[in-house]
Amino acid sequence: MSSAKLTINLESLVQNWRALNALSSTQTGAVVKADGYGLGADIVGRALLREGVQSFFVATALEGKTLRDALGGGPNIYVFSGHMEGDTGAIRNGALTPMLNSTNQLLRHLETLPGHLFGIQLDTGMNRLGMEPNEWFAVRDIAIGQRPALIISHLACADIADHPMNISQLETFQMMTNGLDIPRSLAATGGILLGKAYHFEMTRPGIGLYGGMPFADTLPVVSLDLPIIQVRNVLSGETVGYGNSWFATCDSKIATVSGGYADGIIRAMGPNTSLYAGDTACPIVGRISMDLITADITNLSETPDSLQLLGKRQTVETVASAAGTIGYEILTSLGQRYYRSIIE
């Protein structure tokens, strides 16, 4: 088949959650925003729900509503972007818990959905989402009087264990919330690894569930196999691909596989990345095209049906380095055109 095959191993995903849950001294939720980091929030969410996860985090209200439809009633679904104008219907119908980021959002929520679940997001120094200390202390009594379900903040530098920002954010979070009888959450994957002081009443791992750093013991969750469409011999000196950017320095055998940057195989990785046939690296040659990649298979004794981009020999992190980015972007870029095979 001309469609590339993305294999999603839910067993590994669940094992990653268990490992992070074991490291958490408290309740453990799961971040499934960006369509479950590109793997499908519905299938990821259902697998974790079966495992007993009761708290899911998404970015937008529409993501939350879609997830609610997939999971049914029961688990809590928290929305990081809070309650924006136009979100009220989705929040109500999806029984979502918006994490309110500002006085504006707090007022909107209390006016439009009085009595409906909500949480509070505080900014402890990242300056991205959430109420800062001054704003928070001005509205805190009103907010607490309405019994928020959860108070959270987010760490800016948690993947660097000894970064002074971590302790600074921790202390600010404590200063803003100590003495309140409301559950709190500060730690995503990186924060879990920083230790118990960061765990509070709930942790919420994301990237560590999906096979990305900084959780060193994370198991790979995806593999990606690109079918070979065609093989050709090129003579020394012949060029391959757009712009004649590569030429053969010796007689070579070139495979053209189905898959390209339109499938989220970031174009920038081309010069630094190989596809694998078993343990043999087959360097990408020429530019990555929209739907096609060419690789040098001269060293293979037999031509396989497909070459592997992600799998045992090459992790999400390796490919991310080759593309000059982070594992998160490799995952969330995974394309819609793949045939998706699920291992349960």
Added chain:
Amino acid sequence: MSSAKLTINLESLVQNWRALNALSSTQTGAVVKADGYGLGADIVGRALLREGVQSFFVATALEGKTLRDALGGGPNIYVFSGHMEGDTGAIRNGALTPMLNSTNQLLRHLETLPGHLFGIQLDTGMNRLGMEPNEWFAVRDIAIGQRPALIISHLACADIADHPMNISQLETFQMMTNGLDIPRSLAATGGILLGKAYHFEMTRPGIGLYGGMPFADTLPVVSLDLPIIQVRNVLSGETVGYGNSWFATCDSKIATVSGGYADGIIRAMGPNTSLYAGDTACPIVGRISMDLITADITNLSETPDSLQLLGKRQTVETVASAAGTIGYEILTSLGQRYYRSIIE
């Protein structure tokens, strides 16, 4: 609403097709692979079908089958990857025309779907897809005897008008096909601009339809507006975003918008890109996150509801340069999470 808004202007798309059709001395098709360059093959295909386009090109058989379901019977749908193992059902049920790339594919097609439409793809030097001269001359009589609907090849350097590769590929294509009474196609957008010698019986523009170079007169087809979730004042010296990678050199006002690399806003563009409020540039500050971007709106007198990434002030090509890539990748990366507004 917390979802960003992608506006797709089908009127501009159709005008782009008309302009490229006017430059083509022959029948003009349309390339709608990669889900219509990220805009939706169904809506793009239907708009072009209403305009009279009768020949559509896709990358894989599954794309072709999906497009057939959207367009109904009638137009021709050509599949660049040809006829691979496992594709037979989609080719038959979708009434697709696979562009056969090798003797293997030719034999597979004639065996599994005798009498079914097919075309031939020739390699004229790009070394990516298609039969090379030796292979072609060995099977040409058999192939021609079965009356292929179309013979095509693809130019590797068409966006550089004076590249010697263009004339070399043209001459090879002529050498391989002259005297055959079968329609031929060599030119995509770049090839159309190279002039009549490259047009043969059909041209097949892609990127030029969607607002990307090398067609200088192409109209922008997409605009992208990211809603502001929250605005905050930061003091000189405060940091913003992951890794504390940016800090304010003076007291500043920072907007956090909904949209991030999970929406295809390539992370690498961050340091070189602004969001726009009308004509005012608001530089992205800090790292682009998965779902969020922070921008400096200190120079705005009023806070708008949203900031624009793509639109009148900033084209697909500008953003591509900032990300170190090409317009094609910006388009095909456009995310699934956007609220999509269609202008007909």
